[in-house]
Amino acid sequence: MATLPPGPSTPRLAQAVSALMRPGRGFRQARARYGDAFTINSPLFGRALVISDAAEIKQLFQAGAEIADNIEPNLGRVLGSGSLFALSGDEHRRQRKLLVPPFHGRRLAAYEQIMEEETLREFASWPRNQQFATLPSMMRITLNIILRAVFGAEGAEFDRLRDLLPAFVKLGSLLAVLPVPKVDWGRWSPWGRFRLMRREYDEIVERLIAKAERDGSLDEREDILALMLQARYDDGTAMSHGDIADQLLTLLTAGHETTATTLAWAVERLRRHPDVLRDLTEETRTGGKTLREATILEVQRTRPVIDMVGRKIKADGARLGRWTLPRGQTVLVGIALIHEDPDLFPNPRAFDPYRFVGTKPDLYQWIPFGGGSRRCLGAAFATMEMNVVLRALLRDFDLIPTALPDEPWHSRGIANAPAKGGLAVVRPRTLIDDHVTRSADAPTAS
């Protein structure tokens, strides 16, 4: 048996409850006590090695699927056996190859219009001069964006999915971090309710697929469902309807809450950093984006909404940095831990977007999207989405700074959100503001 580093000796359940109640804290305390690698014991992962050393993380992310691959947590059971989250090795590679094209280049640019429209639609309902939590609003924006990107035109099925998915994702996200019970408690149990929702989701998707297959202009559509129906594996075969349903659900769930919680954190951080907010507002209103892009990077560094990713060791005696690991060993990468490494990010607890101005982060050190061959498929999509939403916010509203204490972390199951939902107070910008800004910017006559 491999010698793993020491770690907290509290019982499994206590470690899991603490991780849910106070996300991030347990890992930080363990790192302070045991160093950058330690062992935890959790009901979901068993005895797992947690690493946060940059070189070891890089090695793990770069290891081939025959050395380190999918951790296979409950996500597969929640999202379906065809979901990318459930697949390993060649099958993962095969499916991922088909899913990459909609998330890059020209295809990606086609979604910007949807992002702007959905943002403005939601912003129209924002209360003015009155405190409100932005998270529910960000959730509606990101849900509507991903629904439209995935299914294209709106309609009855679309409306039903808009109602069904928030509850479905919320329950699924919680079930994904709980062990599956050995006994089936029937339809009223959380898993039972989840199965009923899944059945309804499958029926809706089947109807949408049938409609799309009758659509004479399928090849002109930009939505992901249409692209998947036309995609072919290397051997020329098409995706099965079951696999399409699983992948679409994967995109709908993975792409919705994570982006919304990051946006709520952006609001929370910016209101507490008025200097950054002022520069950012000015930049946006004069058409720039450099500081906004850096701000998104810094929000994700300081408030990574997913605080760990995992891999399962697939080879006997695999070497990972200082460790020789047995087949089956779970390794977790502490995302928040490496983001707080002072050797990589000086003064790491400070919120300082300027650190990313004029430089791109190292993608093995700045890892809110994970890394390697399983890195988040929607990273570019999410980044563009956050950029569009923040651009509209800063352009159309004055976000009022606050002296309130920082919002603590709150675990929603998979994603960690600001506990008060990213409270905001906004004042709409008026034509008078625009006029004043323009006059102030204009060169003064001597």
Ligand code: HEM
């Ligand atoms: C700020 C927003 C987001 C964050 C923080 C995030 C984070 C992550 C993380 C940490 C992983 C696991 C990576 C690993 O194991 O190395 C992941 C995987 C994934 N994400 Fe995201 N994600 C975000 C948005 C999105 C969006 C918008 C989509 C789709 C539209 C998406 C789709 C996926 C998919 C399909 C995977 C599985 C990739 C695979 O197994 O090959 N994510 N994401």
